[in-house]
Amino acid sequence: MRVRCCDVVSVLVIDQTPTDEHVREYRVQLEKWHATGVIRLVTLTESNLPAARNVALREATTEIVMFLDDDVLLQEAFFASHLVPFSDPKVGGVAGQVFHRDYHFPLEKVENRRGAPGTAPHFACDQQSNDWREVMVGCNHSVRRIAAISTNGYDSNIVGGYCEDGDFSYRLRASGWRIVFRPEAWLIHLKSPSGGCRLVRNSSFSERNKLIGFTIYAFRHFHGSERMRLLYRALRAGPLRRENIVAPHRWWPAAAGYVAALRDGYRLRDQVKGISTHEN
Numbered sequence: 148m149r150v151r152c153c154d155v156v157s158v159l160v161i162d163q164t165p166t167d168e169h170v171r172e173y174r175v176q177l178e179k180w181h182a183t184g185v186i187r188l189v190t191l192t193e194s195n196l197p198a199a200r201n202v203a204l205r206e207a208t209t210e211i212v213m214f215l216d217d218d219v220l221l222q223e224a225f226f227a228s229h230l231v232p233f234s235d236p237k238v239g240g241v242a243g244q245v246f247h248r249d250y251h252f253p254l255e256k257v258e259n260r261r262g263a264p265g266t267a268p269h270f271a272c273d274q275q276s277n278d279w280r281e282v283m284v285g286c287n288h289s290v291r292r293i294a295a296i297s298t299n300g301y302d303s304n305i306v307g308g309y310c311e312d313g314d315f316s317y318r319l320r321a322s323g324w325r326i327v328f329r330p331e332a333w334l335i336h337l338k339s340p341s342g343g344c345r346l347v348r349n350s351s352f353s354e355r356n357k358l359i360g361f362t363i364y365a366f367r368h369f370h371g372s373e374r375m376r377l378l379y380r381a382l383r384a385g386p387l388r389r390e391n392i393v394a395p396h397r398w399w400p401a402a403a404g405y406v407a408a409l410r411d412g413y414r415l416r417d418q419v420k421g422i423s424t425h426e427n
Contacts (some may be wrong), residue, residue, distance in 0.1 A: 239324025354404020362412020
């Protein structure tokens with residue numbers, strides 16, 4: 148989603164869903180909205196979240212670009228809360244608060260209010276920070292387009308949907324831009340059981356691709372115990388994932404994928420495949 152610093156909101160939809168997985172009525176509705184100018188629809192043939200974000204940066208014609216998931220609930224003051232900090236020209240990004248739905252809480256019972264039952268905050272913080280040192284959560288953040296482009300955008304080497312937002316946040320700060328955390332810019336993330344790059348289509352990613360985000364992030368930005376913590380998270384998300392542990396025939400492929408992710412994460416630690424190098 149991209150927004151101007153005024154009362155105009157333009158919606159840019161980057162659709163990575165394979166045609167054979169798309170419910171026809173949804174596709175027809177998206178195309179109808181595109182034809183009437185309600186949205187701009189861009190269809191990609193390959194599923195890669197950072198690459199899709201880079202497409203959005205290239206396609207956007209406005210100063211501020213806001214990234215949202217398609218399974219979120221927004222409150223009335225959401226857009227204004229995001230835009231206020233960009234009056235400072237040194238601000239390159241704004242992180243909003245996210246309240247994630249518990250997977251066991253029924254979707255239809257989620258209330259669109261801060262701290263609603265069945266949700267939990269992504270960050271245990273309710274105060275604004277003008278120098279945010281944490282991650283801009285992928286499903287709720289906005290960037291100054293020129294800042295994102297000068298940082299080379301999002302790294303499409305990170306194909307499995309893990310840590311791409313953290314990597315971008317660190318590189319944005321390293322380029323001299325500030326990130327502001329705005330708890331007022333909150334949303335409810337429904338964590339829909341369908342769609343997304345980590346859920347339904349996770350099985351289409353190899354073990355290496357599922358874990359490469361952890362290892363690039365660890366080798367690129369951390370040392371010592373913090374690096375080891377991330378590599379352990381990759382181990383838990385890979386060979387020690389329950390679906391692998393209970394299936395002995397998956398032990399060797401999962402272990403091989405983890406080793407490949409370690410190798411390639413180290414090799415790619417200084418090679419950002421971003422907006423200037425990613426092909427359409």
